[in-house]
Amino acid sequence: MPRYSFQLNGEKVTVDVERGVRLLWVLRDVLGVTGPKYGCGINVCKACTSHLNGKAFNPCAVPVEKIRPSDKVTTIEGLADTVPGDDLHPMQEAWLEHDVAQCGYCQPGQIMTAVALVKRVQREGRAITDADLDAIRNVCRCGTYTRIREAVRTGERLMRR
Amino acid sequence: MPIPLDPALPAPAPTRRTFLGYVIGGAGLLVAADLGLGGSPASAAVVLPSVPQIPEAYDLNDFLTQCALPTSNLVAVRIDREGDAHFALPRMEVGQGITTSTAMILAEELDLPLDRVHVTLAPARPELLFNQLTGGSNTTISTYTPIRVAAAVARQSLLEAAAILLGAQVTGLTTKGGTILDSLGSSVTYGQAAQKVDTSRTREVKVTLDESRERTVVGTPQRRIDALDAVTGRKTFAMDLKVRNALPTMVCRAPALNGKPVKVRNAAKVRKMPGVTHVGVVPTGVAVRARTFGQCIDAVRALDVQWSEGTVPGKKADDVARELKAAELPLAVPALGATTVEGSFTFHFRSGSALEPNCAVADVRQGSARIWSGLKSPIDAQSKIAKLLGLPQSKVEVNVVTGGGSFGRKLFSDGAIEAAQISKAFGVPVKLMWHRADEPRQGRVHPMATSRIRATVVGDTVATFEQRHTSVSCDFTHGLGERITAEVASLPSGLGNLGFSETVFLLTQELPYNFGVVTQLLNESNYDQSRFNTSSVRNIYSPDVRVANELVVDQLAARFRTDPVEFRRTFTKSGVVRRVLDRAAELGEWGRTLPKGVAQGIAIHKEYKGATAVVVELDCRPATVNRKVRDAVTGPRVLRATVVVDCGLAINPLGIEAQMMGGFSDGMSQVLTYSNHLVDGHFLEASWDNSAYTRQWNTPLEFRCEVMESESTEPGGIGEAGVAASAAAVACAYARATGTMPTEFPVNFRQPLHFTPKSFVPPVPASPTNGLTFVS
Numbered sequence: 058m059p060r061y062s063f064q065l066n067g068e069k070v071t072v073d074v075e076r077g078v079r080l081l082w083v084l085r086d087v088l089g090v091t092g093p094k095y096g097c098g099i100n101v102c103k104a105c106t107s108h109l110n111g112k113a114f115n116p117c118a119v120p121v122e123k124i125r126p127s128d129k130v131t132t133i134e135g136l137a138d139t140v141p142g143d144d145l146h147p148m149q150e151a152w153l154e155h156d157v158a159q160c161g162y163c164q165p166g167q168i169m170t171a172v173a174l175v176k177r178v179q180r181e182g183r184a185i186t187d188a189d190l191d192a193i194r195n196v197c198r199c200g201t202y203t204r205i206r207e208a209v210r211t212g213e214r215l216m217r218r
Numbered sequence: 219m220p221i222p223l224d225p226a227l228p229a230p231a232p233t234r235r236t237f238l239g240y241v242i243g244g245a246g247l248l249v250a251a252d253l254g255l256g257g258s259p260a261s262a263a264v265v266l267p268s269v270p271q272i273p274e275a276y277d278l279n280d281f282l283t284q285c286a287l288p289t290s291n292l293v294a295v296r297i298d299r300e301g302d303a304h305f306a307l308p309r310m311e312v313g314q315g316i317t318t319s320t321a322m323i324l325a326e327e328l329d330l331p332l333d334r335v336h337v338t339l340a341p342a343r344p345e346l347l348f349n350q351l352t353g354g355s356n357t358t359i360s361t362y363t364p365i366r367v368a369a370a371v372a373r374q375s376l377l378e379a380a381a382i383l384l385g386a387q388v389t390g391l392t393t394k395g396g397t398i399l400d401s402l403g404s405s406v407t408y409g410q411a412a413q414k415v416d417t418s419r420t421r422e423v424k425v426t427l428d429e430s431r432e433r434t435v436v437g438t439p440q441r442r443i444d445a446l447d448a449v450t451g452r453k454t455f456a457m458d459l460k461v462r463n464a465l466p467t468m469v470c471r472a473p474a475l476n477g478k479p480v481k482v483r484n485a486a487k488v489r490k491m492p493g494v495t496h497v498g499v500v501p502t503g504v505a506v507r508a509r510t511f512g513q514c515i516d517a518v519r520a521l522d523v524q525w526s527e528g529t530v531p532g533k534k535a536d537d538v539a540r541e542l543k544a545a546e547l548p549l550a551v552p553a554l555g556a557t558t559v560e561g562s563f564t565f566h567f568r569s570g571s572a573l574e575p576n577c578a579v580a581d582v583r584q585g586s587a588r589i590w591s592g593l594k595s596p597i598d599a600q601s602k603i604a605k606l607l608g609l610p611q612s613k614v615e616v617n618v619v620t621g622g623g624s625f626g627r628k629l630f631s632d633g634a635i636e637a638a639q640i641s642k643a644f645g646v647p648v649k650l651m652w653h654r655a656d657e658p659r660q661g662r663v664h665p666m667a668t669s670r671i672r673a674t675v676v677g678d679t680v681a682t683f684e685q686r687h688t689s690v691s692c693d694f695t696h697g698l699g700e701r702i703t704a705e706v707a708s709l710p711s712g713l714g715n716l717g718f719s720e721t722v723f724l725l726t727q728e729l730p731y732n733f734g735v736v737t738q739l740l741n742e743s744n745y746d747q748s749r750f751n752t753s754s755v756r757n758i759y760s761p762d763v764r765v766a767n768e769l770v771v772d773q774l775a776a777r778f779r780t781d782p783v784e785f786r787r788t789f790t791k792s793g794v795v796r797r798v799l800d801r802a803a804e805l806g807e808w809g810r811t812l813p814k815g816v817a818q819g820i821a822i823h824k825e826y827k828g829a830t831a832v833v834v835e836l837d838c839r840p841a842t843v844n845r846k847v848r849d850a851v852t853g854p855r856v857l858r859a860t861v862v863v864d865c866g867l868a869i870n871p872l873g874i875e876a877q878m879m880g881g882f883s884d885g886m887s888q889v890l891t892y893s894n895h896l897v898d899g900h901f902l903e904a905s906w907d908n909s910a911y912t913r914q915w916n917t918p919l920e921f922r923c924e925v926m927e928s929e930s931t932e933p934g935g936i937g938e939a940g941v942a943a944s945a946a947a948v949a950c951a952y953a954r955a956t957g958t959m960p961t962e963f964p965v966n967f968r969q970p971l972h973f974t975p976k977s978f979v980p981p982v983p984a985s986p987t988n989g990l991t992f993v994s
Contacts, residue, residue: 092451200883
C-alpha cells in the first residue's frame with residue numbers, strides 16, 4: 058500500500074493508504090482527526106475547511122497523493138498553535154465572544170474559513186467588506202449567519218493586534 | 219370593538235410551592251425528583267370570554283406535558299466529592315441550547331457557578347415511557363420544575379449536612395457559589411458537605427421553591443456550555459466516535475423515491491475494490507463497508523443494481539398539487555363578491571435535513587446490541603431496533619449523542635435503525651453515514667401543502683375567517699404517535715377521534731385575531747406514510763399556515779384602508795401578541811420611508827406559550843434581485859430584520875436570540891428560495907449547491923432580536939418559535955415590495971432550475987479531485 062507523508066498541525070505524519078483517497082478521509086478515518094466535518098463531500102458546504110500552507114482548502118476534494126511531504130496541513134485542532142502563546146487563536150476567541158455556535162457542526166470549517174479570509178484581505182492591504190462576508194460559502198443549517206459576520210469582524214480586529 | 223382579556227395568560231403563580239424529592243441511598247450524594255412534576259396543563263379553570271380556538275386553552279405543549287404526568291419516573295442530580303453537580307438530561311441537544319439552559323436552571327437553584335454544573339445526555343431509559351422525546355419545543359416547559367426540585371433537594375441535603383459539620387442551625391446557613399457559610403463566617407464546601415449527607419437509605423425530602431428569590435443566573439445572557447468544545451473541534455458527534463472496528467459504511471440507494479433493491483449484479487467485483495470489506499443488500503438499498511468513507515463512496519458509485527420503481531413513479535409536484543386540491547375540505551361560507559377576501563397558496567416540499575447527515579454507530583452481537591446516534595426519540599429507536607434484531611429491549615443499549623442540528627429530522631431514527639440492520643447483516647460493527655445526496659432525495663421532507671383562506675368583511679368588522687390547510691400526510695409515528703394513542707381519552711372533548719396529524723394541527727394552530735367565526739381545518743391528501751418520507755420539520759404546520767394567514771390579513775387591512783400594524787393591533791385578541799407587535803413596530807421603525815422596490819412586512823405568531831412579532835425590510839429592486847455571487851441563488855434580500863419575542867420566563871436570553879436568528883434563516887429561506895423539486899418520481903436536489911437554504915449572501919444585513927420581559931413566570935418554548943412569524947413577515951414584505959400577492963412558496967419555485975441535476979445512477983456524485991485549484 059502506498060505511503061504518504063505531510064506536516065499535520067505542526068508534526069510530520071505518515072499514512073499507509075490507497076492512492077486517490079481524499080484527504081478528508083485520511084484525516085478522519087485513518088488519522089482520527091475529526092475536527093474537519095463531512096457535510097457534502099463535493100466541496101460545496103465547506104464544513105471540512107482546513108488550511109494548506111496557511112490558506113483555506115477543502116480536503117474532501119483533494120486526493121492524498123496531491124499533498125507533498127513539505128505541505129503544512131492545519132485543521133481546527135492545530136489552529137491555536139499557529140499563533141504565539143498557549144491561548145486560543147484570536148478568531149476562536151471572537152467566536153466565543155459572540156457565542157456563535159449552535160449545534161457546532163459547521164463551526165470548525167467556519168472558523169478556518171474566517172481566519173483565511175482575514176489573512177487574505179490583510180495580504181491585499183484592506184479590511185473586510187460586506188461583499189467579502191457575502192462570499193463566504195460555508196453552510197450553517199442552524200442559520201447563525203449574523204453572529205458569524207459579527208465574529209469575523211471581531212476576529213479581524215483581534216488578529217491585527 | 220371590545221377587546222377581550224387574553225385567555226391564555228396564566229393565572230399568577232403562587233410565590234412558594236412545596237414539592238417532594240428524594241435522597242437516594244447508596245454511595246455518594248444522589249438526589250432525585252419526579253419528572254412528572256411538569257407544569258399543570260391548563261385544561262380547566264380558564265376564563266374564556268369569546269369562542270376560543272383550542273390552543274388558547276390547551277395547546278400541544280400542555281398535551282406533551284400532560285403525557286408526562288402519569289409517568290412515574292425520576293431525574294437525578296449527583297453532587298461529587300468536589301461539590302460539582304452532574305445531571306443526565308433525558309432530552310437531546312441538537313443546537314437548541316438545552317444543555318446550557320438546563321445547567322443554568324441547576325446552577326440557579328443549587329447556587330453553584332455555571333461551570334461546575336455538568337449536563338450530559340441520558341441514554342434511552344424505557345422506564346421514562348413517553349417522557350424522553352425531544353420535540354414541540356417542550357423540553358424546558360416540561361423539565362423546568364422537576365429539575366429545580368431535584369436541585370433544591372440537593373441544596374437542602376447539603377445544608378443539613380453542613381449544619382452538623384458547622385454545629386449550626388440550618389436556618390442560620392447561607393450558600394454562596396458552592397460554599398455554605400454560617401453566621402460566624404465559618405464555612406464548608408459543597409464537596410465537604412456532600413460526603414456527610416446521610417445516604418444510608420432512600421428518603422423523602424420536602425423542599426420549597428421560592429419564586430420571589432432574586433435570580434442571578436436564570437434570565438442572564440450566558441454563552442453555551444459547549445462553546446469551547448465547538449470552536450476547538452473537540453465537540454463530538456456520532457461520526458466522530460471511536461468505536462473499535464466500526465468501519466465507515468454507506469448505502470447505495472435507488473434512483474426513484476423509496477425504490478428498493480431487486481438484484482445486485484456486481485457484488486463480488488465491488489467487494490474486491492480498495493478498502494472494501496463488505497457488500498450486502500439491506501431493505502433500503504445496498505450497504506458497503508470500507509476502511510474509509512471515500513472508498514465507500516467509490517463502491518456505492520460502482521454498484522450495478524436493479525431497483526424497484528419507487529412509491530411515486532412518474533409523479534411531479536403539480537400532480538401532488540392536484541391531489542391536494544381534490545382533498546381540500548369545503549369552505550362553509552359562500553363567496554360573496556365584494557365582501558369576500560380570498561387566497562389560495564401552495565407550499566412545496568422542502569428537505570428537513572441538518573448539516574450532519576443521518577449517521578449512527580452500531581455494534582450488533584449475538585444476544586445484544588449497542589447503538590450511538592443523535593436521537594430525539596431514543597426509546598422508540600430502542601424498541602424498534604430490538605424488534606428488528608429479535609432481542610429484548612433491555613439488551614439494546616441506545617446512547618444519545620449530541621446532534622449536528624435536527625429541525626425535526628432526528629425525531630426519526632432512520633440512521634440508527636439502518637445501522638443496526640447492516641451491523642447484524644455483516645456481523646461486524648459499522649459507522650453508518652448517509653451521503654449528502656441521500657438527504658434531500660431519500661430523506662425526510664416537510665410535507666407539501668396547500669392553504670385556502672376565505673374571509674368575509676361585513677361593515678367595519680371581519681365576520682368570518684376560514685382556512686382549509688391540506689397536506690401530504692405527515693409522519694408522526696416516532697413515539698409522539700404512541701403518546702397520542704395513549705392520551706387520546708384525556709384530550710378535551712371532541713378531539714378523541716382525530717388522527718395524529720389533525721390532533722397536532724388543532725393543538726398548535728391559533729389565529730390570534732378576533733375575526734368572528736374562525737375555522738382552521740387540516741386534511742391530508744393520503745393516509746399512507748410510505749409514499750413520501752416526511753417529518754414534522756421545525757414548527758411543522760405553523761410557517762405555512764401563518765404565511766397564508768398574514769398575507770390575507772394584509773389584504774384585509776388594505777380593504778379597511780388601515781395600516782397593517784394598526785389593523786393587527788385592532789383585531790388581535792391577545793395582550794401578549796399586542797405587546798410584541800407594538801415593540802417590533804417601534805424597534806423595526808415601521809412605516810419609515812424606503813426606496814421604491816423596498817418594503818417592510820410585519821407578522822405575528824402565537825405558540826409555545828409565547829408570541830413573536832417580526833418586521834423585515836425586503837429589497838426587491840432588480841439590481842439586488844439580480845446581483846451575482848458565484849454559483850449562488852441570490853434574489854430579494856432582507857436588508858433588516860427585527861424579531862421581538864415573549865417566550866415566558868426567559869432562561870437564557872442569549873440562547874433565545876440565537877434560536878430566533880436560526881428560526882429567521884429557516885422562515886426566510888422557505889419563502890424565498892428553499893425547496894425540493896419533485897420531477898418524474900424523485901427529488902432533483904442532491905446537495906447544498908442545489909438546495910438553496912439561506913447562505914451568507916442571503917443573510918439580512920442587519921438582524922436584531924429583543925427578548926421581552928414576560929408577565930409569565932413559567933418558561934415557554936423557543937426552538938421553533940421564530941420560524942412562523944419570520945416566514946410570514948418576509949412573504950408580506952415581498953407582496954408589498956412587488957405589488958403582487960405571492961401564492962406559491964418558495965417564490966422562486968417556477969423559475970428555471972439554477973442547477974443541473976446530479977446523476978441518479980450512480981446515486982451519489984463523484985468526489986472531486988480539483989480542490990487545490992480553490993485554495994484561498
